[in-house]
Amino acid sequence: MGSNKRFILSDGVQVRREVFGLLFYNYRGPRLFFVPTRGLIDSSFFNGRQTVDDLVAGIHERHGWPASWIEDRIVFLMAQLEAKGLVNGQCVC
């Protein structure tokens, strides 16, 4: 998975921000998926305007954590969300 990908919600999936992170809802079921991202990822990330690179850069700037460490975790999370059918990745070529 390249980090220049953008992600959009799959058809029938909604997401909102919660105290613990993100709450995904898939009306096709299983319905709920709790993702403990804390405040690191906003639900607006999934409108497809930002790439993973953009997201990593933003988190790095705010928290000073190593970019490669952030990227590994974001890429892992997005792979999980894709595998569960909650999001679709689109490569920015």
Place this chain on the structure above:
Amino acid sequence: MANAYVEMGLSAPVNVTWEVTYGCNLACVHCLSDAGRRRKGELNTEQCRRVIDTLADQKVFQFNIGGGEPLMRPDFLDLMDYAHAKGMVTCISTNGTLIDETVAARLDHKLVYIQVSLDGATPASNDPIRGDGSFAKAIQALECLRRRDIEVSINTVLTRLSFPELDRLVALAADFGAKLRVSRFRPSGRGKRSWLQLNLSRDQMIAFSRWLSEHLGVSTGDSFFSVSTEERRQLGLNMCGAGKMTCCISPEGYVYPCAFLQDSEFVAGKLPEEDFAQIWHSAAVFATFRSLEIKSCESCHRFDLCHGGCPAIAYHTQRKLGLPDPQCLVNCVTVKKTAAGRPR
């Protein structure tokens, strides 16, 4: 783990049960709403739109629509169109009697899920509970919905009469490409009057628990966690979601923790005139439910599976919150042991 996230407090309900009218063309003996005629004070079309606006703004994902019979409202289909235009999923509980090809066409939307109520797999077993001719009309509705490939389930309230029908209801649902969903019978509405007659016996409740563990494809949705077994642990949250993940709006716009606690002492607010976010975050009755502890259950080996069961059943049978679900599986087994006079 999901329970821990819910306990942290959600920004809004995941779903809201909305009883849109008391009007109903049937008179089921177990009706939790005591539905029949439409009543003075039910929200009008404009007020309903404002409720939808408010909940969409709060990012509530889903409406569970009930009543009464929702289709008794002349504006019902327009209201559903309005909710779908805002991206809200609607799960509509209906008796099916008013669904024909035209109505099915209006309901044919990707955000719609329909539950058709049946309490028996034949007219002989269903109609004494739901009314003469109701079985045939519900089957016609299921056929209309199947022709349009609309996602549907058969919803059955678990009573002494429907319990022996469960296997046949699973098969009937499968005939329509549907699942069976079993709802819990509660002593509210007309259920208060039929409770003693229709409530499951202890032996039946134990047998039902076993049956559920063998039928993982059957959904329950609401508060059978008091009899849930290890096999179903992964199928959903094992705790009451009232005031935490869900709440209920009555036909007049009153907000309650759940559909089975629509007594005046449980009113959290009123829509559309009051702010829903304020109600959700600040209503005293919701705070009560979020901190509700069934202390006497905490040492039970099943506590992790049921968290004390359904507060509504405990309230209606014992007039107090914070008491154990009287149909708790351990209680059932304990009583059975005592009655039999021999410990296992």
